[in-house]
Structures are given as C-alpha cells and as structure tokens.
Amino acid sequence: MIIVHHLNNSRSQRVLWLMEELGLDYEVRRYERMPNMLAPPELRAVHPLGKSPVIEDAETGIVVAETGAIVEYLTALKPDAGLKPEAGTAEARAWTYWLHYAEGSAMTPLLLKLVFSTLPRRAPALVRPILKAVVAKADASFIDPQVRAHVAWWEAELTRRPWFAGDRFTAADIMMSFPVETAAVRAPYGPEAGHVKAFLDHIHARPAYQRALERGGPYAYA
Template identity: 65%
Template sequence: MITVHHLNDSRSQRILWLLEELGEPYEVKRYQRDARTMLAPPELRAIHPLGKSPVLDDGAACVAETGAIIEYLLETHPGSGLRPATGSAQGRRFTYWLHYAEGSAMTPLLLKLIFAAIPKRVPFLARGVARGISKGVGANLIDPQIAAHTAWWEAELTKSEWFAGDDFSAADIMMSFPVEAAGSRVGYGDDKPRLKAFLTAIHARPAYQRALERGGPYAYA
C-alpha cells in the first residue's frame, strides 16, 4: 500500500487530495512542524536526505517532490481523467501549470514568508533595522511580484473554469497551494472573483474534504 510522509500545513496535502480523487487506498505518516522554527522535524531526514515533505513510498518506488509524485500517480493510474490528452491544447496548458506551480508561482510567496520571519530571528537590538529592511523589500520587490502573478491567475481563469481548460485536472491540485497561500498572505479582494470561486470550488470537492480528514488541520483551507 502507498504511504505518504505528510507534514502539516505543507505541499503534501495536495498528494492526499490527489489520492482521494483517484480512489487509491493509502496510509498517512504524519510529521509536525517545530512550533518555533516552523521547520520539518529531523525524522523526515530518515526518509529523504533533505528532510522535506511530501515523500511517497509505493513498494520499490520512493518518490519525492510534489510534481514528480503527481506525475508518478497519473502514470500509474491511466484513464483517471485528471490529465488531458498529450499533444492537445489542454495537455500543453496542463504541463505548463503543473511546473509553474512550484517554479515561478512559489518563489515570491516563499520570499514573503522568509522576509516576514527575519525580524523575529535576529538579536533584539537589530530588530528595528530588520523590520525596516523586511518592510522595504516586501513593498518594493516581493508584493509587486505577487500582485502580478495573482492578477495573471485571475485573467487566465476568465478563459476557462479550471487552469488547464474546461475540466478539472491535477493541474488544479498543483495550483491549489500557491492560490491558497497567496490568499492567506495577501488576500483576494473584489477584483479577484474567479480566484475566490476557484477556492470555493476546490474546497467543496468531496475528495478535498476527505484529504483534510486524513491529513489533519490545514491552515490554508
């Protein structure tokens, strides 16, 4: 049986969701972030040298990285309906969003998280300076990038209900994390109705709800 090494409030929630969409039985081995550092516990390094989640064990196969795990699961579950036909316009959009989600999309969101944490990690006497630097970098570099990405997501969702086309696909599962993270960190106003509708739609899916039950509390839901 498949085992998912699952870290709370992390990308691995998407793997649980995909497995629920596929109807594939699996076991969850949970790991909890350090309450102070928010880093994964050292036990994960016994599973993967980088100590990151998700990692999927499936017999002889041990697969890390969310996108690689999703590709593995789609390859081992042909006919799932969660991947458009290769070579089609939707297939090309699917491939793009699958890789974009962990590439261009997550970079500014990760930087925002890091710079927000810097003032808490420096000596007390340096915190005023650190807050000023963090605020300046956020306002002038990071926030404009996030705004550009979220505006583009909104525009792309005017073309179709889902990221890869008219049908729900695993690309939407991949994009859920950056869309949820951006919504949590910067919020979506009235100018982002399609992103709000996307979140409402994915959160209402029965498989998404079942994945939450298996994975435990998830801040971005």
C-alpha cells in the same frame, strides 16, 4: 498501497487530495514541524533532503519526492481517472505548464514573503526596528508587486476558463491549489481577484478535498 509522508501545513496536503481524487489506497504517516518550522529529522530516513511530500510505493519500493514528480507518478497509475489530459492536446500542454509553474515561478515570491516576515521576530531587539524597515521596503518594492502580478495572471487565466488547464478539473488544479491558498493567507485577495476566489471555493467544496483534510489533520490554508 502508497505511503504518503505527510507534514502538517505543507505541500503534502495536495498529495492526500490527489490520492482521494484518484481513489488509490494509501497510508498517511504524519510528521509535525519543529519550532523553527522545518520538517523533523526523521524524514531524512525516507529521503536524503528530509522534506515532504515524499511517497513510497509499497509494492515496488519506489520512493518519489517533489510534488510535481509525485503527481506525474500517481496520475500514471490511474490514467483513466481523467486528471491528466490526452497527450498532444492544448490542454496537455497547459497541464504541464501549470504543473511546473506552481512550484517554480508561483512559489518564489510567496516564499520570499514568508522568509522576510519572520526575520524581525527572530532578530535581537536592538536590530528589530531596522529589520522591520528593510522588510517593509522589500515588500513594497519587490515582493508584493511580484505576488500581485502572479495573482493577476491567475485571474486572467481563470476568466477565460473554469480550471487552469481547460474546461475540466485536472491534477494541474491540485498543484495550483497551494500557491493560490498561500497567497490568500499572505496577501489577501481584493475584489479584482473574483475568479481566483471562486476557484478556491470550488476546490474546497470538492468531496475528495474534504476527505483529504480528514486524513491529513488541521491545515491552516484551507
């Protein structure tokens, strides 16, 4: 039995989806974000950083944090599920790349966009106009061009093949779902991102994805 410590509207939705794709038995322990959008302090009892996702293996007592590490741990439990390519192949190298890219390069500009967008409304009224101007400048000169560059990269890759790591669906696509979904909300795709939008349609239609939504509750990015 795997316990998934699940935070609403977070990366942990991918873990629920992966559990469903693997057919593993799991329990969901739900946490709600605080008004400042941070995870509640109860999560620190599970892991010192107090973040989600975190899983606990009830049989071994092992606690795993960080989505990429969780994906590696869970796919190793079901190696015949087909969600990780055979070692030494081009697909396996691509799988590893997208696994790490999703939380590394891809999320950086998207997190910047989120943080900058919240600054004006949290500021005193007197400085709000100044902050709005600063945010607009940062968006136009750095953040938005970075997001567009990443989306163009995804589009180019998905033009060449239907899934990120090759011709078949793998856990790399589960990892990439969050940055792709987040970008769709914070920087809506234009007509030049047709393959990226098709990717979203395909993953959202998967039965395991739908079951994970039922287990996890409302999810703003679906």
